[in-house]
Amino acid sequence: xxxxTFFNLPHEKQKKLVHAARQEFSRVPLYQASxxxxxxxxxxxxxxxxxxxxxxxxxFFYLLKERVQVNKNYLFSLIKRxxxxxxxxxxxxxxxxxxxxxENLSFLRNIFLNMNHQIETEFERSFSNHExxxxxxxxxxxxxxxxxxxxxxEEFACMMKILISVMMRSVIDKFSRDLTEDEAMxxxxxxxxxxxxxxxxx
Amino acid sequence: xxxxTFFNLPHEKQKKLVHAARQEFSRVPLYQASxxxxxxxxxxxxxxxxxxxxxxxxxFFYLLKERVQVNKNYLFSLIKRxxxxxxxxxxxxxxxxxxxxxENLSFLRNIFLNMNHQIETEFERSFSNHExxxxxxxxxxxxxxxxxxxxxxEEFACMMKILISVMMRSVIDKFSRDLTEDEAMxxxxxxxxxxxxxxxxx
DNA sequence: AGCGAATATGACAAAGTGTCATATAGGGAG
DNA sequence: CTCCCTATATGACACTTTGTCATATTCGCT
Numbered sequence: 001x002x003x004x005t006f007f008n009l010p011h012e013k014q015k016k017l018v019h020a021a022r023q024e025f026s027r028v029p030l031y032q033a034s035x036x037x038x039x040x041x042x043x044x045x046x047x048x049x050x051x052x053x054x055x056x057x058x059x060f061f062y063l064l065k066e067r068v069q070v071n072k073n074y075l076f077s078l079i080k081r082x083x084x085x086x087x088x089x090x091x092x093x094x095x096x097x098x099x100x101x102x103e104n105l106s107f108l109r110n111i112f113l114n115m116n117h118q119i120e121t122e123f124e125r126s127f128s129n130h131e132x133x134x135x136x137x138x139x140x141x142x143x144x145x146x147x148x149x150x151x152x153x154e155e156f157a158c159m160m161k162i163l164i165s166v167m168m169r170s171v172i173d174k175f176s177r178d179l180t181e182d183e184a185m186x187x188x189x190x191x192x193x194x195x196x197x198x199x200x201x202x
Numbered sequence: 203x204x205x206x207t208f209f210n211l212p213h214e215k216q217k218k219l220v221h222a223a224r225q226e227f228s229r230v231p232l233y234q235a236s237x238x239x240x241x242x243x244x245x246x247x248x249x250x251x252x253x254x255x256x257x258x259x260x261x262f263f264y265l266l267k268e269r270v271q272v273n274k275n276y277l278f279s280l281i282k283r284x285x286x287x288x289x290x291x292x293x294x295x296x297x298x299x300x301x302x303x304x305e306n307l308s309f310l311r312n313i314f315l316n317m318n319h320q321i322e323t324e325f326e327r328s329f330s331n332h333e334x335x336x337x338x339x340x341x342x343x344x345x346x347x348x349x350x351x352x353x354x355x356e357e358f359a360c361m362m363k364i365l366i367s368v369m370m371r372s373v374i375d376k377f378s379r380d381l382t383e384d385e386a387m388x389x390x391x392x393x394x395x396x397x398x399x400x401x402x403x404x
Numbered sequence: 405a406g407c408g409a410a411t412a413t414g415a416c417a418a419a420g421t422g423t424c425a426t427a428t429a430g431g432g433a434g
Numbered sequence: 435c436t437c438c439c440t441a442t443a444t445g446a447c448a449c450t451t452t453g454t455c456a457t458a459t460t461c462g463c464t
Contacts, residue, residue, distance in 0.1 A: 005442070031233040036420065045444045050422065087402070114318045117378050149396070149403045158392045159401050161375075162368055169367040176319050190360045194351070198400025199361050200289070201351045207411070238451065247413045252453065 006052035084144025208254035228308035286346025
């Protein structure tokens with residue numbers, strides 16, 4: 001988390017800094033990003049950066065968390081609109097991510113093409129925050145489980161993991177192979193159908 | 203790929219270098235690894251490293267490819283032993299990976315916990331190398347497709363992607379949550395069953 | 405022995421990171 | 435208004451790492 005000093009900053013300066021950071025993380029992935037570039041672009045002295053953030057990672061994950069919060073809001077509205085249908089929700093959610101505007105797209109691209117376990121874990125909070133989460137009822141409680149082929153909570157958890165990882169892999173695929181939106185949607189629909197109906201004959 | 207100079211090296215020196223590199227990549231993930239450590243540990247001058255490899259990544263992916271070749275051999279023997287049953291093959295393969303000996307385990311751990319798209323792509327070559335691949339018949343030709351719920355090659359490709367990404371995610375889970383082998387196997391079995399039978403009721 | 409090509413070597417420039425001593429600003433008490 | 439304490443700002447600096455390059459050495463061949 002950013003330090004208190006960051007949150008005490010005048011709103012304008014905060015925005016300038018966030019903008020500079022996002023620009024750098026859109027240019028290159030986290031581990032190639034340079035604090036030097038960020039401070040140059042934000043026109044603040046190098047020492048100041050360390051007043052506000054622990055390090056590069058700190059700034060990156062702050063931006064990522066912001067983004068995840070946006071996702072979370074999307075997701076909640078989608079699952080309600082589709083009356084608990086998790087598959088349709090994911091299809092719409094997938095579409096939303098891959099049709100982001102250009103500005104966010106480079107940022108997302110760098111995130112997904114360099115997604116590792118730590119980043120994925122953060123991203124998964126879109127779906128449910130397993131820690132303190134008083135304000136929202138868990139996402140999972142909005143899912144219509146009657147239509148799902150599961151016997152218990154453990155199976156439900158496994159199913160969600162499967163769905164999330166398949167979706168993420170599809171997003172990564174879209175970015176890495178530079179698929180058009182139509183191609184990407186077609187693939188994802190096939191995948192969701194395979195998942196729904198089962199991979200095995202009988 | 204390493205440079206020709208590397209392959210011209212006396213076998214002993216090659217081994218010493220590979221050992222030093224593996225040691226460093228077992229200690230920390232790729233992007234934190236230091237060439238300085240590798241050359242110190244291999245007792246070669248810094249300049250020599252650059253005679254043999256382009257950079258850190260080059261050395262890392264060389265080791266990774268070696269590892270992938272081992273996987274590939276495992277996989278071919280497993281799919282034959284299970285007479286084309288891809289699910290049973292994957293279950294055994296998963297077990298093989300997570301029960302690796304200590305020496306390789308730190309290396310694998312660093313690979314999986316920091317797996318990104320590039321590394322994943324390399325890893326997927328365990329299953330089929332979509333480029334030149336004269337010596338082996340494609341892995342996919344050994345799979346018994348009659349038992350699979352697929353209509354065409356495109357669906358088959360999607361299915362394989364699903365299976366591989368779910369398996370990888372399970373390996374990552376095992377490492378990140380430090381699951382025991384038994385817990386990990388139980389989860390993975392549940393996941394494979396869900397995939398086989400379908401996530402949707404009907 | 406002699407010569408050209410391949411390889412080895414370590415000093416070095418360049419770039420980046422995080423820290424720290426010092427300077428400055430803010431705000432409450434007297 | 436002034437004093438003083440705390441919070442913030444600043445950029446020089448020490449340190450680390452990387453990749454290169456001029457120079458030295460070795461190898462293979464005639």
